[in-house]
Amino acid sequence: MTFTVGDRHDPALLAEAARLVAEVPNTRLAGRVGELVVDNARWRGVECVNLIAAEAPTSPVVRALLATEAGTRASGGHIGALSRCFPGMRYLDQLEALCVALLADLFDAEFADQRLMGGMAGCLVAFTVLARPGEHVMSLPLCAGGDSSGHLDGPAGVRGLTISAIPFDPVELTVDLDEFGRRARARRPAVVSLNQTTALFALPVREMKRIIEPWGGRLYFDGAHQAGLIAGGQYPNPLAEGADILTGSGGKTFSGPQSGMIMWNDELLSEPIVSAIFPVLTGSHQLNRVAALALAACELREFGTGYMAAVVRNARALAAALHDRGFTVIGAHRGYTDTHQVLVDVRAHGGGVVVSQTLERANIMVNKMLLPAAADVARPVSGGIRLGTTEVTRLGMGPAEMTVLAEFIARVVLAGDDPDAVAGRVREFRAAFQTLGFCFPAIGQLALTVPRQERE
Numbered sequence: 001m002t003f004t005v006g007d008r009h010d011p012a013l014l015a016e017a018a019r020l021v022a023e024v025p026n027t028r029l030a031g032r033v034g035e036l037v038v039d040n041a042r043w044r045g046v047e048c049v050n051l052i053a054a055e056a057p058t059s060p061v062v063r064a065l066l067a068t069e070a071g072t073r074a075s076g077g078h079i080g081a082l083s084r085c086f087p088g089m090r091y092l093d094q095l096e097a098l099c100v101a102l103l104a105d106l107f108d109a110e111f112a113d114q115r116l117m118g119g120m121a122g123c124l125v126a127f128t129v130l131a132r133p134g135e136h137v138m139s140l141p142l143c144a145g146g147d148s149s150g151h152l153d154g155p156a157g158v159r160g161l162t163i164s165a166i167p168f169d170p171v172e173l174t175v176d177l178d179e180f181g182r183r184a185r186a187r188r189p190a191v192v193s194l195n196q197t198t199a200l201f202a203l204p205v206r207e208m209k210r211i212i213e214p215w216g217g218r219l220y221f222d223g224a225h226q227a228g229l230i231a232g233g234q235y236p237n238p239l240a241e242g243a244d245i246l247t248g249s250g251g252k253t254f255s256g257p258q259s260g261m262i263m264w265n266d267e268l269l270s271e272p273i274v275s276a277i278f279p280v281l282t283g284s285h286q287l288n289r290v291a292a293l294a295l296a297a298c299e300l301r302e303f304g305t306g307y308m309a310a311v312v313r314n315a316r317a318l319a320a321a322l323h324d325r326g327f328t329v330i331g332a333h334r335g336y337t338d339t340h341q342v343l344v345d346v347r348a349h350g351g352g353v354v355v356s357q358t359l360e361r362a363n364i365m366v367n368k369m370l371l372p373a374a375a376d377v378a379r380p381v382s383g384g385i386r387l388g389t390t391e392v393t394r395l396g397m398g399p400a401e402m403t404v405l406a407e408f409i410a411r412v413v414l415a416g417d418d419p420d421a422v423a424g425r426v427r428e429f430r431a432a433f434q435t436l437g438f439c440f441p442a443i444g445q446l447a448l449t450v451p452r453q454e455r456e
């Protein structure tokens with residue numbers, strides 16, 4: 001058997017898997033599937049300190065919902081008996097409507113949709129609805145924390161849009177509004193897309209929208225990372241500042257299932273958005289995911305303010321502790337960060353790839369990241385690492401523990417301690433933090449807490 005899946009996957013890993021499939025009986029292959037999941041859960045879920053800013057741990061209730069029967073039902077179509085492809089949706093229609101209402105409420109939006117598989121699908125919807133092929137979009141370049149979502153290799157490119165860079169001030173870490181105004185007035189983009197994967201500070205949504213309004217330019221805020229922060233009141237709500245569409249990821253700060261979400265206020269956008277989702281990006285979407293997303297939204301309504309405030313407080317504490325130990329932390333003059341993220345310049349220590357791989361050996365997960373640079377400068381080498389505090393915060397760590405984490409990182413990266421030796425100490429430290437906070441209790445108990453008349 002030969003695989004031809006392009007050159008992106010690791011050919012050695014694919015070859016080894018193909019060998020197993022050819023040689024090993026099915027029961028052992030099934031066992032291997034389970035074993036890999038269990039091994040990962042022990043390592044990443046119990047032993048490691050996960051500082052990947054794109055991740056968050058889901059509550060036990062959210063995880064339980066992901067394994068429910070709802071995930072076996074064909075959901076094709078829109079909410080309501082007359083809009084579905086298949087019957088039998090009496091309860092699941094109500095569940096989906098509840099998810100929509102929860103998302104709209106959390107983001108103070110008129111409208112929301114729950115069906116997207118991921119934030120990236122939301123980007124494709126936004127670019128489909130807000131611009132026609134051949135039209136122009138201005139988006140944040142990679143060196144401004146931008147994401148593929150706004151570039152030629154992502155949804156904007158697939159939609160056939162032409163793209164130019166939003167000018168970004170690499171020192172102030174925000175959009176250069178004067179230069180943006182000049183370039184936007186010259187190009188008259190149909191869409192301005194704010195899509196940061198490295199997001200340390202709020203962006204000037206209101207000011208940018210005001211600049212593009214004269215020609216009906218639309219502002220799209222890709223809040224994949226910020227969704228939980230926005231819901232928890234720790235990041236300005238882009239919709240309130242004039243964004244036309246806000247999308248988010250369920251699995252980043254939102255701390256729910258990996259999922260997408262899209263919110264908007266203009267009723268004229270409703271038909272195009274809903275039709276771009278079904279039957280284009282979804283056929284039958286995952287109702288177990290929708291249930292989990294609704295539950296995560298409930299958790300954020302209940303605990304979001306305290307949870308997200310603690311996340312930001314920990315990010316600032318971690319940044320300061322890294323700075324104190326001699327690291328070059330980006331944004332020091334602005335207090336390092338207003339989000340869950342910390343960005344560190346590690347060019348002097350081998351760069352982002354080397355440092356993140358060394359820290360992985362020490363059971364500390366961070367990811368390589370480009371450093372801020374002037375918007376038009378191509379800089380393909382990751383000189384930095386990005387750290388996020390969502391998971392460690394939900395596990396109960398506070399500023400004191402951020403100091404311990406900074407010390408582990410300094411021992412490995414600055415002092416050159418053997419990462420394999422540090423791994424054991426990280427495991428011991430992590431052992432004391434195994435229970436998630438900001439969660440509802442188990443699902444059985446939860447049902448009892450809902451008064452009967454409210455369930456019917």
Ligand SMILES: *Cc1c(COP(=O)(O)O)cnc(C)c1O
Nearest residue numbers: 118119120147149196197224249
């Ligand atoms: C992570 C990310 C996405 C993709 O979201 P998924 O939920 O992983 O599909 C899109 N845009 C930005 C800016 C991101 O950081």
